[in-house]
Amino acid sequence: MTIGEGRRGGLRKRxxxxxxxxxxxxxxxxIAVGTVLLLLPVCRTAENGASLLTALFTAxxxxxxxxxxxxxxxxxxxxxxxxxxxxxxxxxGFGLMTLGSLLALFVSRRLGLRTRLNAAAETKSVGLGxxxxxxxxxxAITVVVESVIAALLTGRLLVEGQPPGRALWLGVFxxxxxxxxxxxxxxxxxxVRYQSDGWILVPIAVxxxxxxxxxxxxxxxxxxxxxxxxxxxxxxxxxxxxxLLVVGTLFVTVSEWSNPDTVGTLGWPVKxxxxxxxxxxxxxxxxxxxxxxDVTQETLLGTIILMFVGGGSASTAGGLKVTTFILLFFVxxxxxRGEPQVTAFDRRIEPRVIRQALTVALLGxxxxxxxxxxxxxxxxxxxxxxxxxxxxxxxxxxLSTGLTxxxxxxxxxxxxxxxxIGRLGPITLVSALxxxxxxxxxxxxxxxxxxx
Numbered sequence: 001m002t003i004g005e006g007r008r009g010g011l012r013k014r015x016x017x018x019x020x021x022x023x024x025x026x027x028x029x030x031i032a033v034g035t036v037l038l039l040l041p042v043c044r045t046a047e048n049g050a051s052l053l054t055a056l057f058t059a060x061x062x063x064x065x066x067x068x069x070x071x072x073x074x075x076x077x078x079x080x081x082x083x084x085x086x087x088x089x090x091x092x093g094f095g096l097m098t099l100g101s102l103l104a105l106f107v108s109r110r111l112g113l114r115t116r117l118n119a120a121a122e123t124k125s126v127g128l129g130x131x132x133x134x135x136x137x138x139x140a141i142t143v144v145v146e147s148v149i150a151a152l153l154t155g156r157l158l159v160e161g162q163p164p165g166r167a168l169w170l171g172v173f174x175x176x177x178x179x180x181x182x183x184x185x186x187x188x189x190x191x192v193r194y195q196s197d198g199w200i201l202v203p204i205a206v207x208x209x210x211x212x213x214x215x216x217x218x219x220x221x222x223x224x225x226x227x228x229x230x231x232x233x234x235x236x237x238x239x240x241x242x243x244l245l246v247v248g249t250l251f252v253t254v255s256e257w258s259n260p261d262t263v264g265t266l267g268w269p270v271k272x273x274x275x276x277x278x279x280x281x282x283x284x285x286x287x288x289x290x291x292x293x294d295v296t297q298e299t300l301l302g303t304i305i306l307m308f309v310g311g312g313s314a315s316t317a318g319g320l321k322v323t324t325f326i327l328l329f330f331v332x333x334x335x336x337r338g339e340p341q342v343t344a345f346d347r348r349i350e351p352r353v354i355r356q357a358l359t360v361a362l363l364g365x366x367x368x369x370x371x372x373x374x375x376x377x378x379x380x381x382x383x384x385x386x387x388x389x390x391x392x393x394x395x396x397x398x399l400s401t402g403l404t405x406x407x408x409x410x411x412x413x414x415x416x417x418x419x420x421i422g423r424l425g426p427i428t429l430v431s432a433l434x435x436x437x438x439x440x441x442x443x444x445x446x447x448x449x450x451x452x
Contacts, residue, residue, distance in 0.1 A: 068400060
């Protein structure tokens with residue numbers, strides 16, 4: 001082998017050493033393959049194949065488990081197209097959980113010995129030495145949860161009178177879509193027709209919650225039933241998840257209680273059911289049992305906040321992740337109390353982790369605000385609705401007020417980029433920050449600019 005060949009081989013080996021490159025390449029390749037498949041005439045109900053933009057948008061939304069659509073999924077795509085979309089959702093969701101967990105292992109190995117030991121102590125849910133265990137665990141959890149939810153939905157649809165084959169297909173599709181927080185539905189109205197049916201809404205909500213917790217948390221809950229033995233990550237994730245569900249349910253239910261366009265004319269049990277369901281869905285699922293074009297402005301704003309926060313790390317959910325926000329809450333508490341260190345559940349939070357949380361939150365806000373300003377220039381829609389759509393795309397939620405199909409080519413391309421960035425952003429950014437540790441061998445003089 002010549003020196004030139006060795007040098008080229010070394011460059012090829014280094015080309016994809018960084019996790020961000022691996023993740024972006026994997027998801028980009030899946031989107032490209034999905035786009036090509038959806039362009040095939042067999043995937044359309046009409047004789048002609050789909051347009052390039054429609055295929056690209058749908059493939060991106062499916063792989064990034066978002067759920068935003070520019071066409072009616074039920075009528076536009078054929079059974080083959082539905083199967084392709086389902087496969088893309090499964091690949092995107094399974095790949096996300098696996099890559100998220102493996103990146104945690106990769107980052108832990110690349111850090112210093114003391115940091116690795118701390119990571120091992122705080123992430124007991126994931127072994128640091130066996131990658132196969134992670135993949136097998138993610139696969140087992142995916143199969144079990146999706147199978148149980150699919151069985152429940154299929155049984156309910158059979159009771160409703162659906163033919164067995166149709167009931168099974170609807171049950172499987174919506175189960176996979178729910179667990180992977182995708183929000184794709186084979187009904188043109190999503191789940192509006194089941195607004196009063198708890199046997200449909202509750203299983204789907206449960207699948208969304210479980211999928212949004214993340215593999216490390218799920219595995220730890222299976223292995224360790226005592227809260228005292230839970231890692232800090234699990235405690236933070238569960239605390240924020242439960243808090244958002246409770247507060248979100250109360251807020252949405254109260255905001256829509258008297259709205260005749262949503263639940264105002266229904267009984268209180270249905271109001272509570274729909275309030276709970278629509279507090280769960282902004283955790284990046286995207287199903288809806290009412291039309292978001294008819295909700296109050298309060299609900300619209302509250303939903304935007306819930307979408308932006310998102311779900312758990314290494315999960316199928318998007319957003320900035322619940323751990324990011326609860327860590328920032330503890331930062332505020334420590335500052336208000338005048339404490340020099342940030343603590344949570346009897347653990348001291350490293351300054352490095354706090355800086356990462358601040359960076360992710362601020363860059364996420366910049367992405368949403370910047371894209372909202374751009375979409376406002378490209379379209380004639382009102383800012384609240386545009387902000388809702390942009391947040392839904394960035395947080396890979398899939399909820400819509402109906403603007404997406406009418407945004408035009410430029411607006412839809414902006415949403416495509418947002419979905420891709422939103423899906424990869426938190427994972428790749430945190431891993432990149434964790435791997436870029438440089439220690440100064442000198443200290444600069446302190447400065448104290450005026451704050452506030």
